[in-house]
Amino acid sequence: MSKRPSLKSVRLWLLGVGTPLVLLAVWWFASADSTDTFFPPLAEILDRFRALWLFDHFTSDVLVSLRNLALGYAIAGVAAVAVGFVTALSAPIRWAVDPVIHFLRGIPPVALVPIFISLMGFGLEMRITSIALAAFFPTFIATVDGLRAVDRGLLDVASVYRLSRGERVVSVLLPAAGPQIFSGLQVSLQTAFVVMIASEMLGPSQGIGAMTLLAQQSFMISDMWSGILLLGVIGFAANFLFDLVRRKVLAWYIGSRRLARAS
Amino acid sequence: MTSPHLATTPLEGSLGGEPQGQRPARLDVVHLAKSYGTGDGAKKVIEDLTFSVSAREIVCIVGPSGIGKTTLLKCLAGLQPTSGGRAAIDGREISGPPPEMALVFQDYSRSLMPWLTVRKNVVLPLRHLRLPKAELKARCDEALEAVGLAHAENQFPWQLSGGMQQRVAIARALAYRPEILIMDEPFASVDAQTRFDLEDLCLKIREGFGMTILVVTHDIDEAVYLADRVVVLGSKPARVLRIVDVELPSPRDQIGTRALPEFAAQRTDVLSLIKRPA
């Protein structure tokens, strides 16, 4: 397994990095002389981007949004995996919890926001709770499915060699369900992102989503575009980081799948 | 009809945990029956099995595919409940995985953790034994060396061939140093040379560690070469057709032993039992 990238993969990389740059360039030149209020020149948008997000609103809004996202997502991830384990490994709990879960998962995550507003008001707790709850379900369901699908053969090995409960969880169940848990976490990340923005569109105008909406309502079109641009960048960065972690943790899985496909 | 050495060897189908011959029985299987499922849908796999394995003995189980050999081993390893009779180690009934036992599974592709390297797979069962670090490493090195996989210790199971994976599973069992080692067609997917080496390894660890070994195999030559006794299973649901005492001089030797006329006679004996329509 050589580490040196082949010519082909270098070319693919260039394509991946180059395409967005080309699109940005097209946007830049096509919009350069634009007088349309709704499609201001990219130069102007970038200007506002720098002024708004990198200076004026960085701590007051960007950081607040990111913190809500990170906190809500982290709570969701940890809780979903933990509750998923308890649910999958205990038959009575599974029977008790299953119907409730299937009822709740059917509700679109954004629809939960009003409920939390009426319960908790417009504060940060409401936003974080909405994000956490919405992001909980995809990972929870994936964890339960993943654990139910763990190979009987591996569990038999764990029994024969009398692994302790802790060893079983850490060395067998968690890694075996790992690929599915990560698929769930990825969906949860998108959900958390959507709910983060949605939760900011109500209540106090704090956060990236709130600022973007406010800009649109006040016809500050360049500001609105810069907000959308920022959301795009954050979404991209979050997915990029997620993929980095996934590749590291699931290296065995990715490797074995690649080998299985090749043979 | 049965063995010509009745006087010195255990009687076929003898019951209970009483000492037999010069060695006490370690593993006792008495009228063991096993069905999968319950009620109308129940599938009877094992009708009635009785045999025992003495301390430091090597017993091979042969029988046609699908007769219930793996099922029997799962009952002995405490992975499946029995539906009748009993299985006991040193007179204690087996109700869960016994601490003194290791099992090498038939399905090697589902018995190694794909997220652990070869070495970590071997170490996994040893962790809760709380061995000193040096001993842990020594055991692991020795086991991997014994199956000829020292060079592959940092690879993942899915990077190895089937035969190599099976040898990792064997190494894992060896490093565990069980008193009773049970193996389900352990050498089925390795080449002839490696197979001979592993058979001799099996004889060597019996001498070296005083292990009691039970091996399921399809290969009658292998059964006769390895075993002190061969348990021949037949009919459906499974019964013991015969327990054949293998009277071959030890130490055994791949070339010498297999060339003996007694060897040919013994294998013909077993083969005729299997070939005979049940």
Ligand SMILES: Nc1ncnc2c1ncn2[C@@H]1O[C@H](COP(=O)(O)OP(=O)(O)OP(=O)(O)O)[C@@H](O)[C@H]1O
């Ligand atoms: N978990 C199970 N539930 C129901 N039936 C089973 C189960 N496991 C095995 N069987 C059945 O029991 C019978 C014996 O299977 P077993 O795997 O023990 O045979 P075997 O002697 O090991 O065969 P082979 O030599 O091919 O490995 C088969 O008919 C099989 O279909």
Ligand SMILES: [Mg+2]
């Ligand atoms: Mg089998």
